[in-house]
Amino acid sequence: MSTEQEISVLAKELKANLRQFPNFPSEGILFEDFLPIFSKPELFQKLLKAFQLHVGNAKVDYVVGLESRGFLFGPSLALALNAGFVPIRKPGKLPGPTFQVEFQKEYGSDKFEIQQDTLPAGSKVLVVDDILATGGSAFAAGELVKKSGAEVIEYLFVMELDFLKGRDKLGAPVFTLLSGQDEKFQ
Numbered sequence: 001m002s003t004e005q006e007i008s009v010l011a012k013e014l015k016a017n018l019r020q021f022p023n024f025p026s027e028g029i030l031f032e033d034f035l036p037i038f039s040k041p042e043l044f045q046k047l048l049k050a051f052q053l054h055v056g057n058a059k060v061d062y063v064v065g066l067e068s069r070g071f072l073f074g075p076s077l078a079l080a081l082n083a084g085f086v087p088i089r090k091p092g093k094l095p096g097p098t099f100q101v102e103f104q105k106e107y108g109s110d111k112f113e114i115q116q117d118t119l120p121a122g123s124k125v126l127v128v129d130d131i132l133a134t135g136g137s138a139f140a141a142g143e144l145v146k147k148s149g150a151e152v153i154e155y156l157f158v159m160e161l162d163f164l165k166g167r168d169k170l171g172a173p174v175f176t177l178l179s180g181q182d183e184k185f186q
């Protein structure tokens with residue numbers, strides 16, 4: 001079996017364990033709930049395995065995870081890749097000097113922060129999160145990595161809302177493990 005085939009077998013099983021909630025958290029959103037993956041260790045292992053297979057032998061110094069859902073598997077993936085883990089958090093949560101970026105979400109704006117002394121200049125970073133929607137969060141994360149003097153080598157997501165075209169905002173390759181939503185939920 002090729003690596004791609006192996007990933008696709010794992011992805012199929014993971015996908016079968018997701019749940020969807022129409023009109024959550026607001027009307028017109030089909031919410032993808034990936035929490036069931038973490039309630040079963042064999043599924044969590046498969047999630048990590050699939051990302052590990054995708055990353056292969058690429059040199060990764062740090063996995064950068066986005067609060068909140070990127071924290072659910074970012075540190076485990078970092079450990080599996082023998083890389084460090086660095087969090088990007090919502091504002092006012094991180095002590096010491098931080099870099100901050102404001103970004104647009106589907107409705108309104110938000111801020112993300114990273115501690116200034118955590119990513120060494122020139123280090124190779126994977127940015128990970130559960131869902132790529134508008135791309136606002138991931139774009140902001142990329143800006144924070146750049147401000148740190150490090151480099152995003154790839155963005156990894158469990159799923160993508162394709163119709164929002166978030167990947168077009170991002171300046172590095174984007175990998176999504178599971179097929180997502182092609183069109184807006186009515």
Ligand SMILES: O=P(O)(O)OC[C@H]1O[C@H](OP(=O)(O)OP(=O)(O)O)[C@H](O)[C@@H]1O
Pocket residue numbers: 066067068069070105106129130131132133134135136137138166
């Ligand atoms: O591509 P975007 O339009 O930026 O949206 C994607 C982000 O939205 C959700 O996070 P959210 O901040 O809503 O909640 P969380 O704290 O549960 O992760 C999701 O987990 C992604 O991080």
Ligand SMILES: Nc1ncnc2[nH]cnc12
Pocket residue numbers: 029030031032033131133161
């Ligand atoms: N449809 C969706 N499901 C889960 N998380 C999301 N974050 C943004 N859009 C989402």
Ligand SMILES: [Mg+2]
Pocket residue numbers: 066067068069070129
């Ligand atoms: Mg999130």
